[in-house]
Amino acid sequence: MEFSSKLLERAVNEMSQLPGIGKRTALRLVLHLLKQPKEQTNGLADALQTMRSDIKFCRSCNNISDVELCEICSSSNRDETLVCVVEDIRDVMAIENTSSFKGLYHVLGGKISPMDGIGPHDLNIEPLIKKVKEGTIKELIFALSSTMEGDTTNFYIYKQIQEYNINMSTIARGISVGDELEYADEITLARSILNRVPFESSLKT
Amino acid sequence: MEFSSKLLERAVNEMSQLPGIGKRTALRLVLHLLKQPKEQTNGLADALQTMRSDIKFCRSCNNISDVELCEICSSSNRDETLVCVVEDIRDVMAIENTSSFKGLYHVLGGKISPMDGIGPHDLNIEPLIKKVKEGTIKELIFALSSTMEGDTTNFYIYKQIQEYNINMSTIARGISVGDELEYADEITLARSILNRVPFESSLKT
Numbered sequence: 001m002e003f004s005s006k007l008l009e010r011a012v013n014e015m016s017q018l019p020g021i022g023k024r025t026a027l028r029l030v031l032h033l034l035k036q037p038k039e040q041t042n043g044l045a046d047a048l049q050t051m052r053s054d055i056k057f058c059r060s061c062n063n064i065s066d067v068e069l070c071e072i073c074s075s076s077n078r079d080e081t082l083v084c085v086v087e088d089i090r091d092v093m094a095i096e097n098t099s100s101f102k103g104l105y106h107v108l109g110g111k112i113s114p115m116d117g118i119g120p121h122d123l124n125i126e127p128l129i130k131k132v133k134e135g136t137i138k139e140l141i142f143a144l145s146s147t148m149e150g151d152t153t154n155f156y157i158y159k160q161i162q163e164y165n166i167n168m169s170t171i172a173r174g175i176s177v178g179d180e181l182e183y184a185d186e187i188t189l190a191r192s193i194l195n196r197v198p199f200e201s202s203l204k205t
Numbered sequence: 206m207e208f209s210s211k212l213l214e215r216a217v218n219e220m221s222q223l224p225g226i227g228k229r230t231a232l233r234l235v236l237h238l239l240k241q242p243k244e245q246t247n248g249l250a251d252a253l254q255t256m257r258s259d260i261k262f263c264r265s266c267n268n269i270s271d272v273e274l275c276e277i278c279s280s281s282n283r284d285e286t287l288v289c290v291v292e293d294i295r296d297v298m299a300i301e302n303t304s305s306f307k308g309l310y311h312v313l314g315g316k317i318s319p320m321d322g323i324g325p326h327d328l329n330i331e332p333l334i335k336k337v338k339e340g341t342i343k344e345l346i347f348a349l350s351s352t353m354e355g356d357t358t359n360f361y362i363y364k365q366i367q368e369y370n371i372n373m374s375t376i377a378r379g380i381s382v383g384d385e386l387e388y389a390d391e392i393t394l395a396r397s398i399l400n401r402v403p404f405e406s407s408l409k410t
Binding site: 028046 | 206207208209210211212213215216218219220222223224225226230232233234235236237238239243245246247248249250251252253254255256257258259260261268269270271275276277293294295297298301302
């Protein structure tokens with residue numbers, strides 16, 4: 001792509017560094033900004049910069065927060081003996097949306113993935129093990145995605161803390177509510193049969 | 206979507222004002238920036254702001270440029286009697302890529318579209334008519350997309366300048382090079398037959 005303006009070219013190049021945004025999309029977005037009032041561009045730029053420089057991570061759960069200790073960790077209505085291990089803030093938001101979980105979270109910030117050069121020490125695993133050692137946690141729920149990386153991360157944490165006497169569980173895998181059996185993959189269907197639940201308990205939710 | 210951080214929420218909201226970027230995509234992009242060094246966010250923000258405040262539009266053709274008179278308009282190798290009317294800078298870039306056009310451009314900045322509230326006076330049409338009146342232009346090539354809006358814009362300009370003695374043409378519509386006839390729409394195919402070219406001249410390119 002040849003640009004008639006260096007300013008435009010630089011903006012497009014910076015924009016196209018975002019994941020999933022190619023040069024053409026970047027050009028479309030940048031030209032859109034040019035057609036809008038200056039305030040929109042300034043607002044976007046300022047919001048991104050302020051966020052990047054001022055954002056904090058909760059010192060307990062590592063979730064994104066505006067304060068030292070996030071709202072969930074500092075709440076007195078939460079069961080601090082129950083901790084859900086998730087990959088990132090999106091998972092916290094998804095679980096919070098269900099209003100069904102009243103424990104705390106622990107955000108790892110990723111999954112162990114040797115292919116991408118991410119080892120256990122690049123993640124927020126050490127503080128979790130420390131928390132387990134301190135003895136307040138009674139149950140740990142692994143809620144990572146069931147990929148090779150997710151399973152590896154679960155297993156790594158499990159090995160580190162198996163000597164301590166806490167319960168460890170993973171979220172249930174099964175057929176999504178509303179899905180047709182015939183379209184489900186075999187592994188999910190097999191797991192949903194293996195881990196069947198008593199009919200009475202399925203009536204509760 | 207409920208956010209654990211106002212800073213994050215604001216960044217996501219600003220980002221999701223861009224066309225084709227929803228809240229989820231915006232969150233993904235913003236979280237990506239959080240994982241990258243601060244310099245990337247600052248670079249993006251600065252590039253956007255500098256572009257928005259410092260960018261110029263060529264006073265002759267209205268194309269985006271860093272200088273008063275763009276490179277194409279100020280070039281002595283260009284035929285200033287031949288002017289190609291296009292919608293925006295992307296069309297200029299596309300035509301320049303072919304290296305087949307040696308005239309100048311005139312960038313309208315859009316198409317007449319009553320549905321979107323865009324009339325002739327919102328576009329850069331007046332300066333084009335002025336240029337035609339001055340008498341340097343011998344041929345005008347309309348290269349707008351062949352939609353209702355494009356055709357309306359072409360016709361509006363045509364009516365304004367038909368009294369002046371200049372040639373007006375539109376780019377050829379036909380089957381794309383490499384395309385199969387059977388998949389072409391009827392209008393395109395019909396036009397390509399109506400506007401057939403002598404076989405010898407098709408050998409040249």
